[in-house]
Amino acid sequence: MIVEPAPRGFTDGSHITRVARAWARAIAGASYVPMAHVDIELRLAGFTTRLLRVLTGQPFDPSPATQIGVELVEAHFASPETLGHTISVLADRLPPLAGTSLDSSGRRVMRLLSALSVGYTRGLRERTLDEQESIRQATVLAQLQTEHALRESQEAFRHAAVHDQLTGLPNRIFFEKQLADLIENGGAHHVAICFIGITSLQAITDRFGHVLGDKALTVTADRLRTLARSLGHPLARFAGDQFVMLIEDPAGTPHLAGVADQIIATLSTPVHTDRHLLPMSASIGLVDRPIAGMDANDVMRAAGMTLQWAKAEGTNRWQLFDQARSDREIAKHALTADLAGGIDRDEFFLEYQPLVRLEDRAVIGVEALVRWHHPRLGRLNPGRFIDLAEESGQIVRLGGRLLDKACRQAREWAKLTDSPPYVSVNVAVPQLRDGAGLLRTVDNLLQEVGLAPELLQLEITESASIPDDPQLRRTLDDIAGLGVRLALDDFGSGYSNLGYLQNLPVNQLKIDMQFVRDWKPSSTKSLLPSLVKLAHDLRLSALAEGVETLQQAEYLESIGCDHVQGYYFGKPQAASSITSLLLEWSAEEL
């Protein structure tokens, strides 16, 4: 701060300094001035010098004092009190400094301070208005920034809600919205859904853990993203290891096949990590549908089903949706759903097919065969529903009901004739696995119905699991222990571990109908004689299934086969027909 020299002839610097000091003291605390105290005094000394020059100027012109007032405020000596104290100090101190008294220079001092006050208040007003303006602008700016930040965070939140965190791809919600928009707004005529399953992922996660699993997934996602971008098709991560690509107006099936092949080629490249080379594979389900009348949920269900077909085909395969196949699967699904209710409503019934002794053509037994009287589909053969009953676990309950029916029927026939036929009932593997339950059911039934155990035969299918499963073996032994007969059904058609046959408590081998069907009178090669001999070597009776002609029957008799079953000797029929048959026989015997 430069202290301007005092006007010559009036006073020296020390007087000025004293006035400045008094002035500083008077206004201290009235406002905050960002200066060291010594600087404040210097600044005020400068103002004092200039004011003194104005006061003593010839001719007197007070207007420069206005500017000093403005400058006081600019230097932050800015408060109402500051002005008051300034006027007091200057009115007192300036006249002596000028070498006059207040009385003699009164008018000049008055006009000087008046000019100073004008400048000061003007400066203060300007400053206040400026500051008000600046804080208001800052508020507006802050408001905008806040709103912007809010929007951004909402945007981020919205983005997070419709995007997958791991891969950054749109998620299922986003995709479904996109598809719904497409259906609603039209534009395209056709849309194809390319449903991609990364089939290798589960194995990678199981073997190496989630970190590597995620790594493989992100690499896969990146590859897919690059491919989808180059093809111009939107891509989303649908769930877990599933991705979905949307193809608008695909140029026919060959085009879709091309896309699917490209995807599989891209995805089946192994993923390198620091320490591993992870083999990758993918399956794809393709659905191509017209937009008109499309149901988004239905098309995605179809895509999911098609992906399952592709997976069942093997790795790195794609499948195109097949409406007929889909219908079949849906029907199958519906039938499964009907099963439980059907059992409750007693829609299942038995037909019986004669088991005939070749020696005298006597009916020594009957095989109970299940039928379903479906309320909508009519009569259904077991081929339509037994597998479904096994898959759904309903077989145990259904099997129990059928055993009950069969035993009661067997008891009826036992009352009717002296040589009643045994009833042979098929038992499924799930029923055998429920070993204790099956044993209890059979035991209770025999007691309750009062049926001789040898009039019940259980047919078990030749199965890979029987020889290795001690639990199943025990069940069979226990059932045989009750005196119930056991037969091995469809022998020779499936798994044949001949070794275990020696120890199995069965009474009869039922030779699969295939062998009879394949036999011709001219045949030089047939396994039938060997199978019959095998049964006999094991001290089992041999029964040939599927006998439809006299020729077959005579041949079987010639090779020593004990029993036969087939259309030639009787189709599966209602219990009442069997009853008539039995009555005829009894009459003949009589």
Added chain:
Amino acid sequence: MDRPEWAPPGIDVERPSAARLYDYFLGGSHNFAADRAMAQQLLATAPDIPLIAQANRAFLRRAVHMLAESGIRQFLDIGSGIPTLGNVHEVAREVAPDARVVYVDLDPVAVAHSSVLIRGQEGIAAIQGDVRKPGDILHHETVRELIDFTEPVALLVIALLQFVRDEDDPAGIMAQLRGALPSGSYLAISHGVVDGWRHDKEMVKSLYSRTTTPAASRTRAEVVPFFGDFELVDPGLVWVTQWRPDQPSNIDGIKAAKSAVVAGVGRKP
């Protein structure tokens, strides 16, 4: 619509803010009717507040000047408020034109105002931040850009901690902030205390509770631990007017104890 949790604090000019009140007490007009109405109530209870505010502001000026003279070139001013007169960068750059300053305040208006004020000046920035989340401040992109934490830093915590209540763990906050600074760094604190307070402190406290930042009441002894293992430079933690005054008299217009603010500067060994 409910304001989501991730949204920055809103702007409510109807609610008094400590930053704008401080400006008012320093003679500024960067304030609104709600601020002035409350300022009048505070003044009725404690007419010395403007003098206390001035004394505090003067301490900031002296401390920054001293720090710049000691060779500090980077300043982190947390709770900088509405930039009125004698801002840190102005004081620091009088001594060291290359000094870098980051202003941090919770009040978005204060930050916006600072941004406008320092626009176009390299090495100076204003960011929004909450001292109660020191990690966010220390790792803020702008802070990392302007402040080199391998070189000594001056951390300014002026008239701020009285607005951080004990349940917000000011001790933990300060420990984290101190821990981020390299050896040779400085920490300047001023803190309103109840020791010398002659006015109705409950009244003042309840008035401030209406602002966005309610006040805590502490004694001088409770302020000392905020320095941790930093060594207090002369004259230690003293009444704010007694910290290296640049004039011998009481020209600040306030007797030392009446300031009700203690201040000190510590150096990290």
